[in-house]
Amino acid sequence: MALFPKRYHPPGTPPGTLLSGTDGDQPEAQITLIDYTAAELSIEPGVDAARCKAAIGQQSVTWVRVQGRPTAQFMSDLGQALELHPLALEDVLNGGQRPKHEPYEGQLFVVMHLPVVDQGRISLHQISIFLHERYLVTFSPCEDEAFESILKRLQVAGTKVRQQGIDYLFYSVIDLIIDQAFPVLEHLGVRIELLEESVVSSPDRDALNQIHEVKRNMIFLRRSLWPQREVVSRLLRDGEEWITEHTRLYLRDCYDHTVQIMDLVESYRDMSASLLDIYMSSASMRLNDVMRVLTLIATIFMPLTFITGIYGMNFGNNEHSPWAMPELKWYFGYPLVWLLILIVVSVMLVWFRRKRWI
Numbered sequence: 001m002a003l004f005p006k007r008y009h010p011p012g013t014p015p016g017t018l019l020s021g022t023d024g025d026q027p028e029a030q031i032t033l034i035d036y037t038a039a040e041l042s043i044e045p046g047v048d049a050a051r052c053k054a055a056i057g058q059q060s061v062t063w064v065r066v067q068g069r070p071t072a073q074f075m076s077d078l079g080q081a082l083e084l085h086p087l088a089l090e091d092v093l094n095g096g097q098r099p100k101h102e103p104y105e106g107q108l109f110v111v112m113h114l115p116v117v118d119q120g121r122i123s124l125h126q127i128s129i130f131l132h133e134r135y136l137v138t139f140s141p142c143e144d145e146a147f148e149s150i151l152k153r154l155q156v157a158g159t160k161v162r163q164q165g166i167d168y169l170f171y172s173v174i175d176l177i178i179d180q181a182f183p184v185l186e187h188l189g190v191r192i193e194l195l196e197e198s199v200v201s202s203p204d205r206d207a208l209n210q211i212h213e214v215k216r217n218m219i220f221l222r223r224s225l226w227p228q229r230e231v232v233s234r235l236l237r238d239g240e241e242w243i244t245e246h247t248r249l250y251l252r253d254c255y256d257h258t259v260q261i262m263d264l265v266e267s268y269r270d271m272s273a274s275l276l277d278i279y280m281s282s283a284s285m286r287l288n289d290v291m292r293v294l295t296l297i298a299t300i301f302m303p304l305t306f307i308t309g310i311y312g313m314n315f316g317n318n319e320h321s322p323w324a325m326p327e328l329k330w331y332f333g334y335p336l337v338w339l340l341i342l343i344v345v346s347v348m349l350v351w352f353r354r355k356r357w358i
Contacts, residue, residue: 029070031078034063036154038163043151049081052135056082061166062135069141082137084130085109092128092139099227101234107132108242110231112177113224114146115184122184122217124224127177131170131242138173146180147173167247174232175254181225181261185268188217192271199275203282211275218269225265229258296358303344311337 033044033052037060044051052064064082072093079089088109091097102109108131113124130137140147150172153159161172192214199207232255236248243251311327327333352358 029066029068029074032065032067034065034151034154035060036063036162037061039157041154041157041162049077052078053081056135061169063169064135064137065147066137066139067142070139078137082130082132082135083107084137088128088130095126095141097126097128099224099231101231101238103238103241108239110174110235112174112228112231114140114177115181115221115225116146117184117187122188122220124220127173129170129173131166133166133242136166136169136173146176150176164247165244167243168250170243171247171250171254174235175250175257178228178232178254178257178261181221182257184221185261185264188214188221188268189264192268192275196271196275196278199279200282203279203286208279211272211279214272214275215269218265218272222262222265222269225258225261229255229262232258292357296352300345300348303348304341307337307341307344 030045031047031049031052033042033047033055035042035044035055035058040060052062055062064078066078070078070093075089075093078084079086083106085104085107088102088104088107091109091111097111099113100111110129110131112127112129114127115122115124125141126139128139138147150161150169153161153172156162161168191210195207195210195214199211232251235243236251236255239248239251311325313325327336330336349358
């Protein structure tokens with residue numbers, strides 16, 4: 001699986017050409033039309049582009065929420081109905097775009113990345129957002145449960161999101177996407193701490209594989225989350241046409257969150273990089289401990305081998321030589337040799353202990 005998946009058109013394709021992707025594992029695109037005022041709320045799932053066009057223009061806030069992987073025809077119909085720019089529609093179909101902020105005539109196009117943890121694996125979902133003075137359109141490639149929190153707030157009368165305009169709904173979506181990085185980074189932080197303890201105690205091959213996986217994840221997140229700070233910064237700097245001064249106060253809070261997230265990303269990236277050094281040091285120390293034990297065992301058996309080697313010679317059977325080994329004919333010769341061996345081992349162990357080698 002590629003870390004940075006991105007579809008693209010064949011070279012020479014005219015700009016704005018819509019070609020369907022091949023993501024068969026993602027559900028077919030569905031539109032949920034959310035229309036509300038401070039007093040009323042309407043949620044219509046499974047609508048088409050014509051119904052979305054008919055809902056625009058009323059004295060209400062309209063949110064066109066698209067979930068799933070759209071086809072080229074789907075995007076073309078919705079783009080014509082809502083007057084979405086074809087270059088932006090092309091970026092929606094060609095996933096893997098860098099987070100960015102693109103103003104077009106009459107609309108603002110923003111690409112953000114929503115990080116999620118699924119069964120311990122980190123992935124990013126490209127969220128494409130169109131902001132118009134009368135409606136908001138969001139594209140998500142899968143059924144993200146993260147946006148359900150905004151729907152729950154919309155279903156409660158008197159909440160701030162119900163009382164404010166389309167720009168506040170736009171801020172709510174941006175804020176949710178940015179804050180979703182905190183639980184993902186918390187998951188990574190816990191994993192790094194556990195991995196650090198594992199590396200110190202038992203630096204095995206499985207720990208090395210996990211270190212490389214964590215480093216890849218941090219590079220993955222940094223590449224995707226770093227540009228989002230620039231997106232929010234540009235919204236604060238150049239978004240007067242789209243965002244009121246009241247909502248800009250909340251966007252500044254979003255910018256603070258992006259700074260905190262990048263601080264965490266940089267800290268965890270440094271920690272993940274140092275894990276490899278810790279692994280190498282722990283593995284080297286473990287190897288040194290093993291070699292020290294083996295060296296001590298070999299050192300202890302050297303004099304014992306010398307002793308047994310001497311008494312393993314058969315010169316004691318030569319009765320005509322005055323240099324024959326008399327110890328071989330002693331009555332207690334065998335236990336005396338064992339006693340000598342035990343004395344040598346004990347003396348060497350005491351000496352090693354005093355030298356703090358064991």
